[in-house]
Amino acid sequence: MSEDRRVLGRRTPRNEDPRLLTGRALFVDDVQRPGMVHVAFVRSPHAHARLGAIDASAALQMPGVLGVYTADDLGDYWQPGPLLVPPPPVSGMEFHERTQVPLARDKVRHVGEPVALVVAESRYLAEDAVEQIFVDYEPLPAVVDLVAALEPDAARVHDDLDSNLAAFVPQSRGDYAAARAEAHLVLARTFDYDRGASAAIENRGVVAEWDPREDRLTIWDTTQAPIPVRNGLAAMLGLSEHQVHLIAPFIGGGFGPKIMMFYPEEVLIPWLALQLGVPVKWIEDRSENFYATTQERGQIHEAEIAVDTEGRILGVRDRFLHDTGAYDPYGLTVPLNSQCTLLGPYRIPAYDSEMRAVFTNKTIVTPYRGAGRQHGVFVIERLLDLVARELDLDPFEVRRRNFLQPEDFPVDQTIIYQDFQPLVYDSGNYEPLLDQARQRIGWDQFLESEQPNARAEGRLLGIGVVAYVEGTGIGPFEGARVQIQTSGRVTVVTGVGTQGQGHYTVLAQIAAEQLAVPVTSVDVITGDTDQFHWGTGTFASRGAVVAGNAVHAAAVEVRAKTLAIAARLLEVTEDELELVDSEVRVVSDPTRSMALGTLAAEANPMRGAVTPGTEPGLEATRYFGPHRGATASGAHAMVLEVDPETYDVTIHRYVVVHDCGRILNPLIVDGQVHGGVAQGIGNCFYEELVYDENGQLMNASLMDFLLPTSLDVPRVEVGHEETVSPLNELGTKGAGEAGAIPTGALFAQALENALDLPGLEILQIPLNPSKLWHLVQRARAAHTSAG
Amino acid sequence: MNEPNPTREIEFEVNGTTFRRAVEPRRLLSDFLRHDLGLTGTHVGCEHGVCGACTILLDGQAIRSCLLFAVQIDGAHLTTVEGMTPEPAAPMHPLQQAFQRHHGLQCGFCTPGFLMTLLPFLEENPDPTEDEVRHAISGNLCRCTGYQHIVDAVLGWARERAAAAAEGEGREPTP
Ligand code: FES
Ligand code: FES
Numbered sequence: 001m002s003e004d005r006r007v008l009g010r011r012t013p014r015n016e017d018p019r020l021l022t023g024r025a026l027f028v029d030d031v032q033r034p035g036m037v038h039v040a041f042v043r044s045p046h047a048h049a050r051l052g053a054i055d056a057s058a059a060l061q062m063p064g065v066l067g068v069y070t071a072d073d074l075g076d077y078w079q080p081g082p083l084l085v086p087p088p089p090v091s092g093m094e095f096h097e098r099t100q101v102p103l104a105r106d107k108v109r110h111v112g113e114p115v116a117l118v119v120a121e122s123r124y125l126a127e128d129a130v131e132q133i134f135v136d137y138e139p140l141p142a143v144v145d146l147v148a149a150l151e152p153d154a155a156r157v158h159d160d161l162d163s164n165l166a167a168f169v170p171q172s173r174g175d176y177a178a179a180r181a182e183a184h185l186v187l188a189r190t191f192d193y194d195r196g197a198s199a200a201i202e203n204r205g206v207v208a209e210w211d212p213r214e215d216r217l218t219i220w221d222t223t224q225a226p227i228p229v230r231n232g233l234a235a236m237l238g239l240s241e242h243q244v245h246l247i248a249p250f251i252g253g254g255f256g257p258k259i260m261m262f263y264p265e266e267v268l269i270p271w272l273a274l275q276l277g278v279p280v281k282w283i284e285d286r287s288e289n290f291y292a293t294t295q296e297r298g299q300i301h302e303a304e305i306a307v308d309t310e311g312r313i314l315g316v317r318d319r320f321l322h323d324t325g326a327y328d329p330y331g332l333t334v335p336l337n338s339q340c341t342l343l344g345p346y347r348i349p350a351y352d353s354e355m356r357a358v359f360t361n362k363t364i365v366t367p368y369r370g371a372g373r374q375h376g377v378f379v380i381e382r383l384l385d386l387v388a389r390e391l392d393l394d395p396f397e398v399r400r401r402n403f404l405q406p407e408d409f410p411v412d413q414t415i416i417y418q419d420f421q422p423l424v425y426d427s428g429n430y431e432p433l434l435d436q437a438r439q440r441i442g443w444d445q446f447l448e449s450e451q452p453n454a455r456a457e458g459r460l461l462g463i464g465v466v467a468y469v470e471g472t473g474i475g476p477f478e479g480a481r482v483q484i485q486t487s488g489r490v491t492v493v494t495g496v497g498t499q500g501q502g503h504y505t506v507l508a509q510i511a512a513e514q515l516a517v518p519v520t521s522v523d524v525i526t527g528d529t530d531q532f533h534w535g536t537g538t539f540a541s542r543g544a545v546v547a548g549n550a551v552h553a554a555a556v557e558v559r560a561k562t563l564a565i566a567a568r569l570l571e572v573t574e575d576e577l578e579l580v581d582s583e584v585r586v587v588s589d590p591t592r593s594m595a596l597g598t599l600a601a602e603a604n605p606m607r608g609a610v611t612p613g614t615e616p617g618l619e620a621t622r623y624f625g626p627h628r629g630a631t632a633s634g635a636h637a638m639v640l641e642v643d644p645e646t647y648d649v650t651i652h653r654y655v656v657v658h659d660c661g662r663i664l665n666p667l668i669v670d671g672q673v674h675g676g677v678a679q680g681i682g683n684c685f686y687e688e689l690v691y692d693e694n695g696q697l698m699n700a701s702l703m704d705f706l707l708p709t710s711l712d713v714p715r716v717e718v719g720h721e722e723t724v725s726p727l728n729e730l731g732t733k734g735a736g737e738a739g740a741i742p743t744g745a746l747f748a749q750a751l752e753n754a755l756d757l758p759g760l761e762i763l764q765i766p767l768n769p770s771k772l773w774h775l776v777q778r779a780r781a782a783h784t785s786a787g
Numbered sequence: 788m789n790e791p792n793p794t795r796e797i798e799f800e801v802n803g804t805t806f807r808r809a810v811e812p813r814r815l816l817s818d819f820l821r822h823d824l825g826l827t828g829t830h831v832g833c834e835h836g837v838c839g840a841c842t843i844l845l846d847g848q849a850i851r852s853c854l855l856f857a858v859q860i861d862g863a864h865l866t867t868v869e870g871m872t873p874e875p876a877a878p879m880h881p882l883q884q885a886f887q888r889h890h891g892l893q894c895g896f897c898t899p900g901f902l903m904t905l906l907p908f909l910e911e912n913p914d915p916t917e918d919e920v921r922h923a924i925s926g927n928l929c930r931c932t933g934y935q936h937i938v939d940a941v942l943g944w945a946r947e948r949a950a951a952a953a954e955g956e957g958r959e960p961t962p
Contacts, residue, residue, distance in 0.1 A: 017887040020895030021879060023828015023868035027896065030827035124813065201832040201840055201930050202896045252830070252896025253930050286833040500894030500931050667890045674933030675893060702837035702928070710921040710934040739933075 007509045008730075011667035012519050016504035019250075026249040028205040031220045033279035036207070037066060039269060040126035040282075042116040042133050043291065044108035047361035047695025048143065048155065051106055052136025054116055059132040064125035066276070068133065069268075070116045071105035077271055078102060081262050082232065085331030087167065088416045094168040098158050099329040100364060102264045108137070109157055109326035110361050111696060112291020114264050119272060119280065142361040142695035146300055146321045149358045157326055157359035166324050167332055167357040171339055171415040174350030176306075179315030183306035187386050191301040192764040193375045193744065195323070195689040196682070197293070198368040199707055200499075202252020203284035204293060206266055208273035218245045219270050222252075224259035226527050227495045227535045232262060233270055241533070244270075248527035254499030255679070256368040257294040260330065265292075290700035294330075295689060296368035298323030298360075299338060299375045305383040306350075311391045311398050315350030318342060318379065322357045322372075325364040332357060334365060334372035336418045337471070341376030341741075343413055343423070345430045345469050345633055346384075346402040351415070361695040369679055370740045374765075377468045381745035382763060385752070395465050395749065396434055396443075403430045403467075417629070419474040425631040427723050428659065430467060433635040436657040436719045437465055441637035450639075460644055461652075462754025465637040468742040472632050472660070472734025477625035478547040479534045482511050482554040484562065484618040486604075488582055488597030490515055490522045492554075495535025496547040497527040502668040506544050507551045509664060510730070514555035515562070516579040517596065534623070544664060544735070549624040549728045557620035565603050565618070566594055630725040630733040634658040636677075636746050638714075642754045647769035647776070649685060649751070651712075657719040661733035669735045670718045676739020677716050682708040683740070684747040688766040759783050797861040801826065802870030810857040817841045819857035820867060828868040828899050832928070839927030842900040843867050849904045868899035871906075882909070882944050891940035893931035901927050901937060914945050 019025040042054075056068035071078055080099040087095035104115050115135055120126035141155040148154055149164040157164055180186055207220040217239060223229050223246075230246035237244070251258060265282050273280045284292065301320040307313055322335040335355045343351065388398040404411055406429045413423040438444075446463050454461040480494040492511050496503060508522035525531050535547075559579065566584035567574045570592055578587050585593030594602075600618045610616050639653040656673050663669055686706040690698040699705045716739075724731030748762035751772070760779035764771070794809040801824065810819060817834070820826045820843070832838035834853045841852040844866035871880040878884070882902060885891070892898040901924060908923040909915070915923070920941045921934070929937065 013887050014890065017892060017895070018879060018883075020892055020898055021868075021883040021886055021902070022872045022875070023826075023899050024875065025895060027827070027830070029831070030821070032822065032825070124811075199930060200894070200896075201838055201928060202830070202894070203832070250896075251894060252832075253894045255930070286835065500892075500896075502893070671890050671893055671932060671936055674935045675931045676933075678933030679930070701835060702833045703835065707928050707930065709925045709928065710938065711925045713933050713935070715935055716933060 007512045007519055008664050010665065012505055012509055012665050013667070014502050014505040015508055015520060015524070027202060027252055028207060028220045028222045028249060029283045031207045031281070033207070033209050036279040036281050037119050037121060037276065038123040038126050038281050039272065040118050040123060040130050041114045041288070042118070042130050042135065043288070044104065044111060044113045044115055046108055046137050046139050047111050048140040048157070049108050049137040050140060051104055051108055051115065052138060055134040056116065059118060059129040062125070062129050062132060064121035065129045066119045066121065068116060068118050069103070071103040074102060077236070078105070081329050083331060084261065084329055085333050087332055088169065088336060088420050090169055090171060090416050092170050095332070096161055096166050098327050098359065100264060100327040102267045110363050112288065112363065113326070117268060119276065142693070144360060144362065144691055144693055144695045146298060146323050146358050146360065149360055150356070157361055164359045165356060166328050166359050169332060169336070169339065169355045170353070172352040173414045174315060176315045176317050176350040176352035179350040180306045183314050184309040185387065185390055186304060186306045187383065187390065188302070188304040189382070189386065189761070189763055191303060191379050191382060193297055193299050193378055194766060195295050195297045196687045196766065197290060197295050197689055197705065198255040198257045199705070200253030200255055200258070203286060203289045204258065204263065204265070205283040206269040207279065207281045208270040209279035210273045210277060212277065216243050216245060217270060217273065218247065220247045220249060221266060222258055223248050223261065224251070224254045224497055224499060225261060225536065226497045227529055227533060229261050229266065230529045236267065237270060237274060246529045248497045251497070251499040256296070256371060257366060258499065260294045260366045286702060287700055290697060290705070291363055294364045294366040295325070296334060296365050296371070298365070301375065301379050303379045303383060305387060307387050311387050311393050311401055313346060313348050313402050315352070316342070316348050316380070316383070317352045319354050320356070322355060323360050323362065323365060324357045325360060325362045327364050328357065329364065330366040333418045334367055337372035338375040340413070340415060340417050340423050340471065341373040341469065342380050344377060344380045345404055345428065345467050346380065347404050362691060369676065370737050373470060373737065373741045374744055377742050378745045378765060381466045381742065382748060385749050396438060399434060399467055400431060404428065417471060419629060421628040423471070424628055425469065426725050426727050428469065428631060428633050429721065429723050430633060432721055433633060433657045433659060434465065434467060436721065437635040437637040437655050440655040440657065440717055440719055441465070441639065441653060446639060458644065460642040460754045461639060462642070462750040462752070463637070463639050464746045464750030464753055465635060466742045466746045466749060467635045469631050469633045470738055470741055471629045472545060474626065474629035476536055477623050478536060478550050479532065479621060479623040480547060480550040480554045481532060481619065481621040482551060482558045484515065484558060484596050484600040486597050486601045488521065488595055490517055491525060492522055492551055493525045493532045494547045494551065495526070495532045501672065502665065503547070506664050506668060507548060510548055510551045511555040514552070514559045515596065517582045521582065545630060545728060545732055546624055546626060548664065548732060549730055550622050552730055553622035553624060554620045557622060558618050561603070561618050561620065562596065562599055565599055569594060569602060624728070626727055628727070630661060630727050632660045632733040632735065632738060634738050636742050638746055638750050640750045640754060642751065647772045651681065651714040654714045654716045655719065656716055656739060657721065658735070658738050659721040659723050660735040660738065661725040662722055662731035663720060664730070664732060666720065672735050673718050673739040674716050676737060677743060678708055678713040680740040680743025681713060684744050684765055685767055686712065688768070757783070795858050797858055799860045799863050799865060801865045802867060802873065812856060812858050814857045815853055816855040816857045816860060817852040820852060826867050826869055830896055830899060832896070837928065838897070839904060840897050840900040842903040842927065844903055844906065847907060849907050868902055871902060881948070882906070885940040885944035885947070889936050889940035889943050891932065891937040897927060897929040901929070905941060914949060915941065917942060
C-alpha cells in the first residue's frame with residue numbers, strides 16, 4: 001500500500017462533483033428567502049448622453065411595485081466605487097482615477113449603465129415597471145474608436161479631464177535606439193486585438209437579507225472575492241465586519257469579471273435590504289450580462305523589433321493603446337500584464353514600451369482569463385514569426401535562438417509587474433517545451449507528407465507553434481485553517497472562493513497528503529466569511545499556489561501536533577511513530593496505534609487543562625504570502641485546415657505542453673488547459689463584441705455572440721514538464737490561464753502557414769471567415785500589383 | 788397585489804410526483820420549476836434557448852424549459868436532474884458517476900443540462916462514436932471544460948455499460 005500514499009500529483013476525481021451532478025449544489029439564484037422582493041434595473045440605451053428627468057410616476061402605480069430608486073434617492077450612499085488597484089510605482093507615470101457609480105447621475109457613459117432600479121414583488125412585475133419609467137436623455141457623440149478617442153477634438157467620456165487619456169505608463173530597459181542602430185533588420189507592424197466577453201454560463205447575482213434580531217446582514221454574491229467584498233460593503237454600510245456575512249456559494253464560472261468590485265448591483269442590493277427590512281434579490285439576465293458585466297481585450301500595438309543577422313533580438317519598441325471602457329476601477333492590471341508578458345520567454349536586451357489607457361463609451365474593462373497577457377504574447381510571437389520569414393528561419397529556430405537559458409534563472413526583467421514587484425522569473429526551462437510540442441504534433445511528418453499531400457488535393461492545411469510565459473500565483477496572501485475532527489474527518493477552511501477550479505479537491509489533497517487520510521475524508525469550506533475571514537480572492541491563477549501553500553503549512557503544523565500528542569499517549573518518541581491510514585501507529589509495533597479522531601478528542605480534554613504553551617484541538621491556521629509570483633510557461637502547437645471556398649477553419653490537432661511547476665492534480669490541470677484553449681479558440685475565431693460607431697453593441701445575445709461548441713473545439717493533447725518553483729514549499733505555479741494565452745498568436749501563424757500567400761500577414765484578433773477572406777483578397781491584390 | 792393576474796390550473800408529474808398548481812400564463816417553465824417547485828438543479832444561462840443549461844425531459848424528450856410556459860405542461864411527465872438520483876445517499880446514476888470519473892464538469896452550472904440532453908440520446912444510441920456524442924451535445928454550451936472530458940465521460944460510460952452487459956450474458960468482456 002505504501003506506494004499509494006502519495007495523493008499529490010494523482011489524477012484524483014473531485015469531491016465537489018456529486019453535489020453538482022445531482023443538482024443539490026447551491027448557486028446564488030437558488031437562494032429563496034421568505035418575503036423576498038426582486039429588483040430590475042433601468043439601464044441606459046445610449047453609450048453617451050446627458051441625463052435629464054426620470055419619471056417613475058406610472059411605474060409606482062403598478063401592481064406589486066414597492067419602490068423606484070434613482071441616484072438622488074441614495075443620499076450619502078451614492079459614492080464612486082473604490083480604486084481596486086492603485087497605479088504602479090513607475091516614474092513618469094500618469095493615471096486618472098474615474099470609478100463607476102451605483103446609479104448614473106448627470107451623465108451615462110456606456111450602454112447598460114444603471115440609471116434607476118425598481119423593487120417589486122416579483123421579477124416579472126419589476127420588469128413590467130421598468131418599461132414604464134421614462135428617462136430624458138440628451139445623446140452626446142460616443143467615444144468608440146481607440147485612436148480617435150485621443151484626437152484633440154474627440155468628445156470626452158469624463159468632462160473634467162482634458163482628454164480621454166486614462167493612464168500613461170512608460171517602462172523601458174537597455175538602450176533601444178542603440179539596439180536599433182546596430183540591427184541587421186528592423187520590422188514594424190500594427191497589431192489589433194479586439195474585445196470579447198467572458199460569458200460564464202451563470203450570470204451574476206446578489207441576494208441580501210437583514211436580520212434585525214441579530215443585527216446582521218447576509219449576502220449571497222457571485223463573486224470571486226468574498227472577503228474583500230464583505231469588508232468593503234461593511235465599510236460602505238457603516239456596519240462592522242462581523243455584522244456582514246458574505247457567502248459566495250458555488251459560482252457558475254468566473255474567469256475574472258466576477259472579481260470586479262464593486263459592481264453597482266453589488267452595492268445597491270445590500271443597501272436595499274437594510275432600507276426595506278426584507279430579503280432582496282437581483283439576478284442578471286443574459287442581455288444585462290453583455291452590457292453590465294466587465295469585458296476585456298481591446299488594444300492596439302505599434303511595435304517594432306530589431307534583430308541581428310542570426311535573428312537574435314536586440315530590442316523591442318512598443319507603443320500601445322488600451323481600451324479601459326468608461327471607468328478604470330481595476331487600475332492598470334490588464335495593460336501592465338500586456339506590457340510585461342510581451343517579454344515572454346526571450347532575452348530582450350532593450351525594451352522601450354509606452355502604454356496609454358483610454359476611456360471609451362463602452363463597458364468597463366477588467367481582467368478576463370489571460371488578463372492582457374494574450375496581447376503581449378500576440379505581439380512578440382508575431383514579430384518573431386515575421387523575423388523568421390525575413391531570415392528564412394523555422395519557427396522553432398527563431399525561438400530557440402532567443403530563449404532564456406536554464407542557467408539564467410532567476411531572471412530579473414527589471415520592469416514593474418502587476419503586483420508592483422520587479423518582474424522576476426523564478427525558474428523555467430523552455431527548450432524541452434518546444435521539443436515536446438514538435439514531437440507530439442508530428443511537425444516533421446506534417447511538413448514532409450501531410451501538408452504536401454493535402455495541397456495536391458487542393459486542401460489548405462497549416463501548422464504552427466508558439467511559446468509563452470505566464471506570471472501566476474501573486475500575493476498578497478491567503479490563509480487556511482486545518483482541523484482534525486473527533487470523527488476523524490479533516491476540515492480545511494479558507495477564504496479564496498471557487499468557481500470550478502477544483503479547490504474542494506486540490507486543497508483536500510494537500511491536507512490528505514500530510515495527515516494520511518483519504519481525500520474524500522477532507523471537507524473543504526470556502527467562500528463563507530463566517531468560516532474564514534482573511535483573504536484576497538481567486539484571480540491570476542493563484543488559488544492552488546497561494547491558498548494551497550497556506551493549507552500545506554497548516555496541515556504540516558497539525559501533523560506535528562498530532563504526532564506530539566500521540567507520542568505522549570503512546571509513551572514513545574515522535575520519530576518512532578508514523579501516520580498511516582487515518583491513524584498514528586508505532587512503526588515497530590503497528591498494533592499500538594490511535595485513530596486520528598481519538599487523538600482529536602484527547603487534544604480537547606473535558607477534564608484537566610491544556611498544557612501551557614499549547615492550544616486545544618488538532619488545529620492550525622497558517623498564511624502564505626508569496627514575495628512575488630511564479631512564472632509558468634508553455635508551448636502550444638496546432639494543425640488546422642482552411643476551407644478554400646468559405647474560409648471556415650477546422651482545427652484538426654491541438655497540443656499544449658505546459659510547465660506549471662509541481663502538478664497537484666493532473667486531471668484538474670488538464671481540465672483547466674482544455675477550458676482555456678476552448679476560450680482561446682473562441683476568442684480567435686468566434687467571439688467578437690461588435691460595437692457600432694454609436695457605441696451600441698450589435699451582438700448582445702448568445703445567438704449572435706458565438707461561443708464555441710463541442711463541434712468547434714478540438715481534442716487537446718496535454719504534455720507536462722515540471723520545473724518546480726523555488727518560491728513555495730509545494731513547488732507549484734498557477735495553471736488557470738495557460739490554455740487561453742497564446743492561442744491567438746498560434747492561430748495566426750498556422751493560418752499563414754495554411755494559406756501560404758506572399759504578403760499575407762495576420763496581425764489582428766478576433767478573426768472570422770469574412771475577415772480572413774478580406775485579408776486574403778488584399779494580399780492577393782497587393783501581390784499582383786507589386787508583381 | 789391589487790390586481791392579481793389571472794392564473795390557470797395545471798396538473799403534471801415531475802420525477803414521479805404528481806402536482807396540481809395554479810400558474811400565471813406568462814410564467815416560464817424554467818422559473819416555475821426553479822422558484823415555485825424548488826427544483827433548482829435546472830439552471831438558467833440565457834433564457835433565449837441557446838445555452839441548454841435549462842434542459843429537462845418532457846415526456847422523455849429533451850427540451851429547453853426557458854422556451855416553454857408552465858401552462859404548457861398540463862398533463863405532461865417531466866424529469867429534471869433531481870430525478871436522476873432521487874435519494875441523496877444512493878449511488879449516483881452511472882452517467883453522473885462517469886462525469887465525476889472523467890472530470891466532465893468544472894463549475895458544474897451547465898452540467899444538469901448536459902445530463903438531461905444525454906439521457907434520451909444514450910437511450911437511443913447506447914454505443915455512440917465520439918463524433919455522434921459531439922453532435923448530440925452541440926446545442927449545450929459549456930464555458931469551462933472545452934467539452935473534451937464531457938465527451939470522455941460519455942464514451943467511458945458507454946464502454947463500461949457494454950462491458951457490464953457482456954459480463955451479464957456470461958461472456959468475458961472483450962479485451
Ligand atoms: S436558459 Fe434555456 S437555453 Fe439557455
Ligand atoms: S462546467 Fe462550467 S459551464 Fe460547463
